[in-house]
Amino acid sequence: xxxxxxxxxxxxxxxxxxxxxxxxxxxxxxxxxxxxxxxxxxxxxxxxxxxxxxxxxxxxxxxxxxxxxxxxxxxxxxxxxxxxxxxxxxxxxxxxxxxxxxxxxxxxxxxxxxxxxxxxxxxxxxxxxxxxxxxxxxx
Amino acid sequence: xxxxxxxxxxxxxxxxxxxxxxxxxxxxxxxxxxxxxxxxxxxxxxxxxxxxxxxxxxxxxxxxxxxxxxxxxxxxxxxxxxxxxxxxxxxxxxxxxxxxxxxxxxxxxxxxxxxxxxxxxxxxxxxxxxxxx
Numbered sequence: 001x002x003x004x005x006x007x008x009x010x011x012x013x014x015x016x017x018x019x020x021x022x023x024x025x026x027x028x029x030x031x032x033x034x035x036x037x038x039x040x041x042x043x044x045x046x047x048x049x050x051x052x053x054x055x056x057x058x059x060x061x062x063x064x065x066x067x068x069x070x071x072x073x074x075x076x077x078x079x080x081x082x083x084x085x086x087x088x089x090x091x092x093x094x095x096x097x098x099x100x101x102x103x104x105x106x107x108x109x110x111x112x113x114x115x116x117x118x119x120x121x122x123x124x125x126x127x128x129x130x131x132x133x134x135x136x137x138x139x
Numbered sequence: 140x141x142x143x144x145x146x147x148x149x150x151x152x153x154x155x156x157x158x159x160x161x162x163x164x165x166x167x168x169x170x171x172x173x174x175x176x177x178x179x180x181x182x183x184x185x186x187x188x189x190x191x192x193x194x195x196x197x198x199x200x201x202x203x204x205x206x207x208x209x210x211x212x213x214x215x216x217x218x219x220x221x222x223x224x225x226x227x228x229x230x231x232x233x234x235x236x237x238x239x240x241x242x243x244x245x246x247x248x249x250x251x252x253x254x255x256x257x258x259x260x261x262x263x264x265x266x267x268x269x270x271x272x
Contacts, residue, residue, distance in 0.1 A: 002248065005241050012237040124244070131248050135255045 004127045006055045010062035011120040017065050018047040018113040022106050029101040032085050039085045042099040044071035044106075073100040143264070151196060152257045158188050159250035166243045169234050177231035180239070185249075 028042040050066035080086055081094035144150060162183045172178040266272045 002245050005245060009237050009241040013235060016237065124241070128244060128248070132251070135251055138255045138259050 002127070002131065003055065003058070004060070005124055007060055007062045008120045008124045008127070010052060010055065010064060012117060014047075014049055014063045014065055015113045015117045015120070017068075018049075019110060019117070021045040021047045021068060022110045022113065025101055025106050026103065026110075029099055029103065029106075031099060032096065039097070041075040041097045042101070044073070044099070044101050045069070046071055071100070076100050147260050147264070149257060149260050151192060152253045152260070154192060155253040156250065156257075158183065158185075159246055159253065162246050163243070163250070166239055166246060169239050170236075170243075172232070173234050173236060173239075175232060175234075178234060179232075180234045182242070 025042075025044045031042040032039060034040040034042075046069045048066045048069060049063050052062040052064040055062045075097035076099070077092050077095040078098055079094055080096045083096045086094055086096050162185070165181045165183060169178075169180045169182075
């Protein structure tokens with residue numbers, strides 16, 4: 001029965017990873033350069049979940065983070081010819097590349113992972129109550 | 140001579156309780172060091188403890204003969220093993236809040252199980268002594 005706790009824990013870890021990714025996406029929604037300082041607008045990170053059968057005894061699966069993908073959407077171009085990072089030549093001359101992050105999608109993602117986290121905490125509470133009830137048979 | 144507690148699982152339960160208490164201390168320490176850079180989480184191996192306990196009960200069939208029981212050795216509690224199966228974060232720490240809290244809950248359950256079983260064993264003994272149920 002306590003195996004159910006492990007499964008819920010795996011979901012908690014996965015949802016927290018997702019919430020961290022969303023926080024990073026929102027924090028970097030105006031980041032124009034990458035970690036080396038080169039002009040390269042931030043790309044949204046997307047956390048991919050995968051079922052994890054290593055912890056199951058009864059056929060129930062846990063969840064794990066399979067990979068964290070970078071969103072390949074084209075950057076948003078804004079015409080700012082006097083900006084120091086404005087593109088010097090080519091089709092987008094005078095434009096600045098901004099991260100293509102949709103705040104609404106990110107906020108909904110954040111809400112969803114928060115609710116999923118709460119749901120799993122709720123399941124853990126039920127699991128603990130079940131085993132507590134089992135002990136009262138003895139007493 | 141087996142003594143009053145001979146033939147009861149009270150001694151084994153006592154060791155389970157000691158184990159749960161020691162493990163609780165370690166898990167509490169892990170949670171306290173949640174943000175300590177470089178901290179490696181510590182834990183006691185519950186499978187190893189239960190194997191040693193089962194072996195001792197089977198071999199002696201008398202958990203009270205602690206002089207020969209292998210599970211009373213102190214080294215079972217002295218060797219908090221470093222958990223290596225966890226991901227190491229960028230600050231070198233590997234404490235995962237969710238995992239630690241879940242292990243705390245499981246450990247609490249083990250403790251409750253041992254306490255409840257022990258209480259019912261004592262109730263049986265009391266019933267035998269006072270000759271009333």
